[in-house]
Amino acid sequence: MAQIKLENLAHSYISKPTSKSDYALQKMNLTFEDGAAYALLGPSGCGKTTLLNIISGILIPSEGKIYFGDKDVTSLDALGRNIAQVFQFPVVYDTMSVRKNLAFPLQNRGADPQYIKKRVEIIAKSIGMEDMLDTKASGLSADAKQKISLGRGMVREDVNAILLDEPLTVIDPHVKWQLRTQLKALHEEFSHTMIFVTHDQTEALTFADKVVVMDDGIVVQVGSPQELFERPTHTFVGYFIGSPGMNFFDVDIIEDIISMGDVKLKLHSIFPDLKGRVELGIRPEFITLSKDSGDIKIEIIRIEDIGYHKIVRAIHDNIKINIVVPEDVKIDNNMKFASFDRDHIFIYQDGWLVEPKEAKR
Amino acid sequence: MNKTVNQKAWFLVLPVFLLVAFSAVIPLMTVINYSVQDTFGNNVFSWVGLDWFDEIIHSQRMHESLARQSLLTTIILLIEVPLGIFIALNMPKKGFWASFNLVVISLPLLIPWNVVGTIWQIFGRKDIGLLGHTLSILGIDYNYAQDVLSAWITIVIMDVWHWTSLIVLLCYAGLQSIPDAYYQAAKIDQASRWSVFRYIELPKMSGVLMIAILLRFMDSFMIYSEPFVLTGGGPGNSTTFLSIDLVNMALGQFDLGPASAYSLMYFLVVLLVSWVFFTVMTNLDKKGAA
Amino acid sequence: MYKKSLKSPIIMFFYIVFLMLPIYWLLNMSFKTNEEILGTFSMLPNKFTLHNYVTIFTDPTWYMGYINSMSYVAINVVISLAVALPAAYAFSRYTFMGDKHLFFWLLTNRMAPPAVFALPFFQLYSSIGLFDTYWAVALAHTLFNVPLSVWILEGFMRGVPKEIDETAYIDGYSFFKFFRKIFMPLIASGIGVTAFFCFMFSWVELLLSRTLTSVNAKSIGATMTRTVSATGIDWGVLAAAGILTIIPGVLVIYFVRNHIAKGFALGRV
Numbered sequence: 001m002a003q004i005k006l007e008n009l010a011h012s013y014i015s016k017p018t019s020k021s022d023y024a025l026q027k028m029n030l031t032f033e034d035g036a037a038y039a040l041l042g043p044s045g046c047g048k049t050t051l052l053n054i055i056s057g058i059l060i061p062s063e064g065k066i067y068f069g070d071k072d073v074t075s076l077d078a079l080g081r082n083i084a085q086v087f088q089f090p091v092v093y094d095t096m097s098v099r100k101n102l103a104f105p106l107q108n109r110g111a112d113p114q115y116i117k118k119r120v121e122i123i124a125k126s127i128g129m130e131d132m133l134d135t136k137a138s139g140l141s142a143d144a145k146q147k148i149s150l151g152r153g154m155v156r157e158d159v160n161a162i163l164l165d166e167p168l169t170v171i172d173p174h175v176k177w178q179l180r181t182q183l184k185a186l187h188e189e190f191s192h193t194m195i196f197v198t199h200d201q202t203e204a205l206t207f208a209d210k211v212v213v214m215d216d217g218i219v220v221q222v223g224s225p226q227e228l229f230e231r232p233t234h235t236f237v238g239y240f241i242g243s244p245g246m247n248f249f250d251v252d253i254i255e256d257i258i259s260m261g262d263v264k265l266k267l268h269s270i271f272p273d274l275k276g277r278v279e280l281g282i283r284p285e286f287i288t289l290s291k292d293s294g295d296i297k298i299e300i301i302r303i304e305d306i307g308y309h310k311i312v313r314a315i316h317d318n319i320k321i322n323i324v325v326p327e328d329v330k331i332d333n334n335m336k337f338a339s340f341d342r343d344h345i346f347i348y349q350d351g352w353l354v355e356p357k358e359a360k361r
Numbered sequence: 362m363n364k365t366v367n368q369k370a371w372f373l374v375l376p377v378f379l380l381v382a383f384s385a386v387i388p389l390m391t392v393i394n395y396s397v398q399d400t401f402g403n404n405v406f407s408w409v410g411l412d413w414f415d416e417i418i419h420s421q422r423m424h425e426s427l428a429r430q431s432l433l434t435t436i437i438l439l440i441e442v443p444l445g446i447f448i449a450l451n452m453p454k455k456g457f458w459a460s461f462n463l464v465v466i467s468l469p470l471l472i473p474w475n476v477v478g479t480i481w482q483i484f485g486r487k488d489i490g491l492l493g494h495t496l497s498i499l500g501i502d503y504n505y506a507q508d509v510l511s512a513w514i515t516i517v518i519m520d521v522w523h524w525t526s527l528i529v530l531l532c533y534a535g536l537q538s539i540p541d542a543y544y545q546a547a548k549i550d551q552a553s554r555w556s557v558f559r560y561i562e563l564p565k566m567s568g569v570l571m572i573a574i575l576l577r578f579m580d581s582f583m584i585y586s587e588p589f590v591l592t593g594g595g596p597g598n599s600t601t602f603l604s605i606d607l608v609n610m611a612l613g614q615f616d617l618g619p620a621s622a623y624s625l626m627y628f629l630v631v632l633l634v635s636w637v638f639f640t641v642m643t644n645l646d647k648k649g650a651a
Numbered sequence: 652m653y654k655k656s657l658k659s660p661i662i663m664f665f666y667i668v669f670l671m672l673p674i675y676w677l678l679n680m681s682f683k684t685n686e687e688i689l690g691t692f693s694m695l696p697n698k699f700t701l702h703n704y705v706t707i708f709t710d711p712t713w714y715m716g717y718i719n720s721m722s723y724v725a726i727n728v729v730i731s732l733a734v735a736l737p738a739a740y741a742f743s744r745y746t747f748m749g750d751k752h753l754f755f756w757l758l759t760n761r762m763a764p765p766a767v768f769a770l771p772f773f774q775l776y777s778s779i780g781l782f783d784t785y786w787a788v789a790l791a792h793t794l795f796n797v798p799l800s801v802w803i804l805e806g807f808m809r810g811v812p813k814e815i816d817e818t819a820y821i822d823g824y825s826f827f828k829f830f831r832k833i834f835m836p837l838i839a840s841g842i843g844v845t846a847f848f849c850f851m852f853s854w855v856e857l858l859l860s861r862t863l864t865s866v867n868a869k870s871i872g873a874t875m876t877r878t879v880s881a882t883g884i885d886w887g888v889l890a891a892a893g894i895l896t897i898i899p900g901v902l903v904i905y906f907v908r909n910h911i912a913k914g915f916a917l918g919r920v
Contacts, residue, residue, distance in 0.1 A: 078548060105551060370741040380793055391771045621770075625767075627766070631763075
């Protein structure tokens, strides 16, 4: 087990890249702490699978270095880096039994048969398949096969990290949460470094200690699920995390006054002069509605009652705005005003979070 | 897809049915007809019951042809199947060379069967053929026209040359369907090359391989043109296989009765062995999958 | 991915040499005169000549053989496709009385030894006056090509959802218009694969094409296997004739090479 460090890493599939758009992965520096669980989160095509394959050794990066602990492993392949990988679809040896599948990597290394037997039993127990050890793999369900894939990866004690590429894709929805829970339990039991690629924010946020959010080849933010929710450092994180995501408005800002169309809002902090596209971001959870007064005028279009909260879809000045209202608060169509919690307003310049120059209060 | 019940679909199927019935049923009835009658010419027939069948079943000539045929088919399968798999495993999977190889390999399959015979007829001759000439320079005794062993070897090599590509193409298709992830996983598991073949490639190829083996079995059992052109069935009748024997009897000697009985039994043997083959293989497949 | 070793290219090299050598030898011979063939032995023609090819292109007994063969092959492909398309459609969309049995019966015809049909076909086609015509060979070959065509086409058609048919009917298409304008383009590659296999089998087959033709529709196969003249076998011309029969195959493979690579992956084969 080791810490994984990516140094000035970038990747292009073209041999002589000239512009940023030629890169599948823009230059990044990332460290994955030993034993932690990470999620690589982002939409399709953002480069997360490329990044995973670079970490695992299936792909050699065109620029930069990778270190496992102190060792430079950039030119080593998957085998040399001692990692395990679980793919989107189960990769099992169909003609072998579960036991043989799990034993396979150890057998190929010439391990002692007694040791193999013990190891297989430990792993089988932790993936909940100790009763099926002698069943042939081919007839099993997709989630069982994925568990076997996972087990086969963990059967080697010295494995540095386990990389999972959207492993729950083929799993039935009602079994997905079960597997996710099991993955989390496995992580706690064996403390391998785990890196989990997904495009589903729920998966990422429930599984990982830290989430690496990616968009279009760029690592946009790395942080705990809490940090990503409360303080997105990029509009993409604001939009992608949360259900619904953050609301964004194009604004102008002078010192501490925001101009949003005709509306003017006063903030708690002073901001520097900003060029480029300036946006105000606020999460639906931090907007309150009122009948009489507020920061902006809105028109409620629809109220969706989810149970433990309500989602209000509204419009202000032709811009869609979402508001999340707790279960016990009453809402009706007469509420024509919305107010923003000043502590949860974030200002973004060309997508990136801008720190205020100084706090006013 | 959920198919709907519709008896009017028979109209769509009617052309095929009529055409194949015309081609299959009428001739077969003719054959059955002849097989139970005898004629002394002038289109006068008399019923002889199962006499022809009796004669054929006990005929040494038929037994010998059947034995030769069985030996040939066995040898052919034993060589072509492993060789075909082997070549398919070594073919490049993408890029220019993949297309190039596919085109070149497909070529022998599209050559008229008599030309295949002609090619090897020429190739094997001492005077004008590269193979024959080279062998005679090396001092090897080789003459497919007069020596039984040479004739058999030439026919086997000719068939391998002609048809192995079919197995290669089918297995190649099977291999192409294996996602890269399997190879990557095997690498991480430190699987040996043999293990990769045995546990990943062979199971995934098994479907197409079965089709290939069944096709080769059937077609080699019906082989006619290539040996006919190469050796004419000789030397003597050492390379007279079932089809050649039958055609000699039917069109050569016009022995309608015996030829017809022979035909029916031949057809039945092919159907029977094919059915056995097919059943055995689907069961192996089922057992493997269960 | 497995490391690139030298082993595979070397193996492929030998296999390709094995396949090409006899064809090369035929090609070599086709450019030599008979005297040279019988007199000397060389890897390349000492005296390159096109005389053999000229003979074939100018002598009707030779070039008619090609024309005849290509004619009956073309007719066979058209007939096979024409009857197989509606039948395959029926098998893929409907169940009807006896459908499974019918399908199975069709496939067993593929397992029929042509030798068994040589004599009966000879008599059958003679009796209806089609002996020694293109129709005889074309129809005879359908016995094997039609079942195969139905099998292949049905597989491709299964991949087209029935909803497309239903939408077309709702939009007012008649069955034929729908089939022609909507359905056939969707299974175009299937039709291509089928036509390829029909062509392949009909072009290469010898026994029936020889049995059912004699003068007017004499196939090139029959021509080649009956060419022993008083002066012995004309090796040069025979070789040239052989090379010419390989050319249609080369052209066909060349034009469908992309489809071969793709079509195999469609899982039908």
